[in-house]
Amino acid sequence: MHHSAGEGEAGSRPARGSGAGVSIDAERLWTTLVDSARFGGTERGGLHRLALDEADAEVRAWLESAAAVAGWPVQRDRIGNQFVVKPGRRADAEAVLIGSHLDSQPLGGRYDGVYGVLAGLEVLRALAEREIEHERPIILANWTNEEGARFSPSMMGSAVFSGSLALDEALARADAGGATVAEALAGVGGVAAPTAERPSVAGIHAAVELHIEQGPELEATGTDIGFVSGVQAIRWIDARVSGESGHAGTTPLGARRDALVAASRIVAEVAGLGETVDPDIRPTVGELVVTPNSRNVIPAHARLGLDLRHPSAGILDRAERTIRQAAARIAADSGTSVEIEVILDQPAVVFDSGVLEAVRSATRSLGLSGADLISRAGHDAMQLAARVPTAMIFIPCAGGISHSEAERITPEWAANGARVLFETVAELSGARR
Structure with a gap:
């Protein structure tokens, strides 16, 4: 694992802020990120894990085994989206949805999408370890084919989930070799097969996607957290x-x-x-x-x-x-x-001011710095925003480099974002602490 200067010790530094450090396990998060890169990892520290290829099937199975160890059910829909469900006190309550995607660009980076899923997994683990009860269920999503590198369009799984793309149309899309999404899903087998129970967009209270910025602004200004107000047209x-x-x-x-x-x-x-x-x-x-x-x-x-x-x-x-x-x-x-x-x-997407305020409040409570940003890239959260109160959280990435094997983050950045996600989810899910 290549580290940028000073990165090695970043994970062991105490985080700023009075409330920081008591929620997530920063070392476990980083270890999980490194471990996940076994599936499709490249020699140059990148990732080659196209939607529904062999490496994607392996990382899906790995995520499901992590959920099984914790006793959380995994649900899947007909486009192969995976949902790890941590039940709340009220089974009938609308859920809080977190997560991102585990597929990559060809010779892409290890953190684009992956960080959002695995930081979400760490939030679930931390809530369980601390026996924090929450009213609403919390659902961790791994969206199918966000990148659009193998199958067009991008953000396919989240578009089908939110209703902006017809399932049949998505299933019929083919890759360069002529294999359809439906055939690829069948080829992946159990880790993409639909389950009897699965969430619907109508059952979501709010959605939050944590992601690397994929641009240089946060790092250049020394800012910990980006409050993403929307996505450019x-x-x-x-x-x-x-x-x-x-x-x-x-x-x-x-x-x-x-x-x-x-x-x-x-x-x-x-x-x-x-x-x-x-x-x-x-x-x-x-x-x-x-x-x-x-x-x-x-x-x-x-x-x-x-x-x-x-x-x-x-x-x-x-x-x-x-x-x-x-x-x-x-x-x-x-x-x-x-x-x-x-x-x-x-069109441009404007994220929900109420969910954004929860992110801002979480950042303040941790003593971290934050700034308002517009996302320059497309994300699954865009698809959800039309149907569900949605927002995004950004952390810096080194040099703003993404969609590249040179994509890098530090353990400190990773931990800061996960802490903000933890506090945000605790607030939105009605956690009792």
Whole structure:
């Protein structure tokens, strides 16, 4: 296990704050995180555990055995979501839902998603050890296929659970090799088979997802905890440029209708949106497909795949207008035609102020520092937020690096987040202490 500077001793440092250190077992949490990386761990300290592959099946079985040792039932639904249930005093009460996902990107990091599930497991263990009674059941979820690396779309399990994606549609999705989600679930066997009893979104009182930030802000400002107020809006746009192919050697410059040259000018316009529209926008051109794609043929067609993100849909509207106007101007200049199509328009998500206040209160009670953040990445909590009062908690990650084998956190960061989750869950579940 690679440690960043000073990381080794971080876990043994006493946590700040008068109330800290009496809830979760920081050393056990870290050991559990390290242990879980056996399943799909890479030589470079990362994780390769795609949804419903062999490593995912192994880590699911490992989670279920941890629940069995504690005597907690595990329930599963028809998309393979796992739910570890710690009963409350009132069996009929709506539950508090925590957790995240155990699948990873190809050659991804060990903490994205995984930390949220295993910190949740530690919260359940700590409540049980201290014999703290709570009114509401507490449910720890491992959502199927959050990453979307093997099967599209991402956040699949939570989308089916919350009702925004039809089960049949999800089950029919196939990976690059042609295997469907339904076939992959069957291949995984018992750890993905539905149980007779399973939670429904209607039975959830509140949801909290603990996650690494996947960005640099918390570490850069020396802040312990991020209070995630929402998730930025995402708009995907395809720009299709049509020109005319011709011989690279014989076609005069003035007679060319070069689709790639026009597309390149559009790329430059997109890259400049931070200056022309708003400095907080995140514009990316991640795809370029050129036809006929031959070195000595002037390109006849070019397709650009754009990803635009900002907390405000209004800013994305302005960015889209700017792109459309620039594309029309570039087309007129270059003798090409440009077609602009929006293929995804995902609105911003605003998390619940009441659940966020519980997170803030927990952070204050522990003497930890906190700051308001917008999530720049998508998370399962987004899917739940439309149906259930939901919030997220962020901890720092080293250098803001994620979706990479170089993704790192420290034991101290891990413990701080788990303590905040413990206090938040205690509050939301009606714990008696």
